[in-house]
Amino acid sequence: MNIDSTPIVAIATAPGRGGIGVVRLSGKDLAPVMAAVCRLPASGNLQPRHATYLDFVQADGTVIDQGLAIYFKAPHSYTGEEVLELQGHGGPVVLQMLLARCLEAGQSIGLRLAQPGEFTQRAFLNDKLDLAQAEAVADLIEASTEAAAKSASQSLSGAFSKVIRELVDKVIHLRMLVEATLDFPEEEIDFLEKSDARGQLSRIRESLERVFAQAAQGALLREGLNVVLAGQPNVGKSSLLNALAGSDVAIVTAIAGTTRDRVTETIQIEGIPINIIDTAGIRDAIEASDEVERIGIERTWSAVREADVILHMLDASRGPTRADEDIVGRFPETVPVIRLWNKIDLSGHQPGVERSTDATHIYLSATDHVGLELLRSELLRIAGWQQTGESLYLARERHLAALKSARNHLEMAAELAAQSDQALDLFAEELRLAQERLNSITGEFTSDDLLGVIFSRFCIGK
Template sequence: MKLDTSPIAAIATAPGRGGIGVVRASGKSLAPLIQSLFPDVTLAPRHATYIPFASNDGSVIDQGLALYFKAPHSYTGEDVLELQGHGGPVVLQMLLARVLEAGREHGLRLAEPGEFTRRAYLNDKLDLAQAEAVADLIDASTEAAAKSASQSLSGAFSQVVHRLVEQTINLRMLVEATLDFPEEEIDFLEKSNARGQLAGIIDSLEHVFRQAAQGALLREGLNVVLVGQPNVGKSSLLNALAGAEVAIVTPIAGTTRDKVSETIQIEGIPLNIIDTAGIRAIDEGIDVVERIGIERTWGEVGKADVILHLLDANLGPSAADETIVAAFPIGVPVVRIWNKIDLSGHRPVVEGAADATHIYLSANEMLGIDLLRAELLRIAGWQQTGESLYLARERHLIALRAARQHLDVAAQHAAQDDQSLDLFAEELRLAQDQLSSITGAFTPDDLLGVIFSRFCIGK
């Protein structure tokens, strides 16, 4: 990816009103811009200067702090200027317009989404995993996710990946040295303990993958959809899981006409709980609004990571319930929730079955809710390890899986005679490339463009 060195500027704080707003500029040299904005003031690097922000005609737009970070000691590795004023949207737009006007003759332009962080990456201030962690920290929806994103931003994830890369490179060097000097007749596999080194790399990779997979749960969470006939207690269960009266609950069937969503967290994992309209036959005299609600229910079921199929434990299953089950997508975990055990006399319990896990509970009386929470964690693959997790992305997990596959093939070649050493070395190279793509050493430009385009403007 080619580095565009033209100076850029943008509002760096979120849209809306706030006590403080920041306009940020970055470029190879911002001395001309600073001179245009503040002709009578010298900004000392890394010192805050309280100063009026004036328009071109000398009228004051705002008053605030100007901070100058001289390259390379800045976020982007370039000269950076931050103007911190009041957080009104009109004031910030006026201030940004003034900055762009002052820098126009020097090539200053509006920044693209993620361009500040992209420059930090291209100037070796951050590697790619750290750059992605910036966006993850901003978007973190739980405390655990924020802590894990901070871990990755500090470079902890990158460090363990670098260690795996170094170990793989060292093993590659030994293999390729043997290929280069076959006349030495060195028993490579035995004397260099190649199999033992490879097994150690695979074990380390597995450990990193487990931590990354758990961290990915903190970032992505699960979409949990509540499905069932009208009046089986879906809205009551949503309220019980959320710990608040999120959805309207009445004895009238069909109260919920549209989806109601609430994000909760269990052990730091965000769960997007979606309550849907009760499903019944279209020909049961339902009105057009409920018909649309039922259609939207099936739309949410199609996007679910987990389906909670609610049934009335006091009434038992019906033919309509079997019809609902038959329409569930294949491969999505289903939990049968037998609600209203306070009326049926059942006790709270989890029962395993061939078709699904069955949980007996009462949403109204909060009986068995902890059993459901534990089952959702089990489905998510969550394990309480006490270790620091890395807020990994799906592309990281794909790269780690691919690296493991190449190492497994390498192990097969290592178990054969020396005629397979060239294939052994090639699989090690492929594994190395997959691992290096996580931190950006071998990442294609088009992927970099996708990654940074998802950042907010000003970051």
């Protein structure tokens, strides 16, 4: 990807009012903008990496705001280019005025508004960050739990990239031995035995499995689980949502059809975000009280089809009904189902878990908050969450796909290594493909199209 060195500018703080707002510029030779927008000290310039309190002014000298100007000289900046940060009061109007003034003053150098993620994209292209670290910037900003933020910070510090590079180095070393043997076929050496190629490959695969396990757990921290509450009206879905959330986020009444639309609440279980979606009670469309409830029921089925886990709620005090079985018959076969038998305070059941071939059954009381820990534990089990005590990397689906692909190539290499030296050329090719897939994680081998997609999802100003 070609590096666009055109100077860029954007508001780098979140929309809305705040105590402090930041306008950030990056590019070559920002001196004209500094001189025009900032009422510079007597020395006539800003000392790099020092905060200077001064006025931000219009072309006629009137003051827009007063604040701090910090200048970072290339390459010692976030983007690797010259960077100027203007920190003023965080009102939307004053920030827009300051942004407009920068654009006006920067016309002579071609200053333009930054695209989403363009500052971080330049940091990547100027070798200030690798691709995994660049993605961790966005993940840290978007982290919805403390555990996710810690894992994103781990990746931003380069921990994830470090283990990937170590894997790549091991693959390269093995490739070097294989290809050296291919280059000198006259040397009658049993390569696989003399160089311990099979042992090296086995250790590489073991290392990859450990990295994949940590990355998969990190991906769970990032994405969480989408859990849909489904069932007939008045079985206690909204009561359960409120109990899990610890507050009254859904209206609870004895009137059937109270919940008309999705109500979503995100809770945390051991740091994992669980997005619980309460839906309209499911009953025959003919029984629905009005058009609004019928639309709500249609949206319920839409949510069920998109779920990671379905919580099918039933009334333990009356037992299963034909309507409950009809609901089960419409569940997607590929989505895990937990049958929640609610109202055990009325039925006399004890809280517990029963497993069958089609679903897990949990007995609880949402009203009395009994059996909720059983549900939380089951959600963690389905998610595959394991407290390993190891640092996790907030991996993305892209990273997991690359690791899986590398694993497949190494598996094929192992099968070839088990055959004979006659397959060394194919063995070497599988190692090359595995190396290529691992390199795509850090961006050492990445298509321009992929970079465009990744950085376009960042916020403007980052």
